[in-house]
Amino acid sequence: SLHPIMGLYLSHLRNQKEDPHSGREPDENYAREAMQLFTIGLYELNRNGTPRRDGNGQRIPTYDNDDVMGLAKVFTGFSWAGPDSSDQRFLGRVSDPDRDVQPMQGYLQFHSMSEKRFLGATIAANTGPDESLRVALDTLFTHRNVGPFFGRQLIQRLVTSNPSPAYVSRVAAVFNNNGQGVRGDMKAVLKAVLLDAEARASARLTDPKFGKLREPVLRLAAWARAFKATSVSGGFRIRSTSDPSKQLGQTPLRAPSVFNFFRPGYVPPNTSIAAAGLVAPEFQIAGETSVAGYLNYMRNVIGNGAGTNADVRSAYADEIALAGDPQRLVDRVALLLTGSQLDASTRVAIRDAVAAIPPTSTGAAANRARLAVFLVMAAPEFNVMT
DSSP: OOOHHHHHHTTOTTOOOOBTTTTBOOOOHHHHHHHHTTTSOSBOBOTTSOBOBOTTSOBOBSOOHHHHHHHHHHTOSEEOOOSOOOHHHHTTOSOOTTTTTSOOEEOGGGSOOSOEEETTEEEOTTOOHHHHHHHHHHHHHTSTTHHHHHHHHHHHHHTOSSOOHHHHHHHHHHHHOOSSSOSOOHHHHHHHHHHSHHHHOGGGGGOTTOOEEOOHHHHHHHHHHHTTOEESSSSOOOOOOOOTTTSOSOOTTOOSSTTOSSOTTOOOTTSHHHHTTOOOGGGGGOOHHHHHHHHHHHHHHHHHOBSGGGOEEOOOHHHHTTTTOHHHHHHHHHHHHHTTOOOHHHHHHHHHHHHTSOTTSTTHHHHHHHHHHHHHHHSHHHHEEO
């Protein structure tokens, strides 16, 4: 809420209080997204993530426009940090070298001093920007929706696109109380997500409704981690990888909107996933073009390196050492990239392709290693995490 880049992105940096004479009202953009996307979501939730219903069976909105208007007043009067709180600094006409990274500061003269009402909370009139913000964030943080709303999406990013309500409930319970009366203990929450029985049960490996599509950037990261990639420059100079036709169709920190690269409730149309009533968020950025683009991009990366002047590379030393035994080579690569979950028929096909490279040909060992890596990274067992 105080990062100046977020303030620029969602327009609450230099957000000014209401002015009845000119008709100006506080910018509502960040107030709305802080609720909808970052904390409580659109609808009231049970602890297991399922929607609460009213007497007519309808979902219950978590907030209305009055809540947005009240919260928008909180996010007035914040702008660039600096040694003073002058109008000129607030308006951005005083440039400091580190203002893009220092938390925004409150400017009393631009902050709404009227009463602020939202989500059942009331901030009294004449309350300054810092105290108003504290009350607002505490109100959001303690809302009953945060545990299930945040917990479900964390499970989706780390484990499976379609967690059971019981799984969500267990994670939300840990968010609400880590066992020692602490709410929002992220170490405890992450432990609950990753060590839950639903995340670790071997039966899930063959469950067609379990798992998630690995998003493109994470496939590149998996390659770099598994094969000990290093940077020639020391700066890991990988710039944009957004072109879906010849790159990954995704670049870190360059989501096309505040809704991120894909939505947590996305359903691929006209698919068996849709017919089963499931969601598959990462499929929103997957298509014929991006699938081919990913394969072409990784073929070049595996062989030559990634980034500017192929700055990020792997020597594949451990894999090359096994190149004389295609089976052992493929088994190692499958272990590193899929946890040895490569289907038996796929494993045989990759082994045979690797073995087809004559061992006496120029660069045979390196070519075998690179081909094994490429083909495993093309396999469904790598691209779909289970």
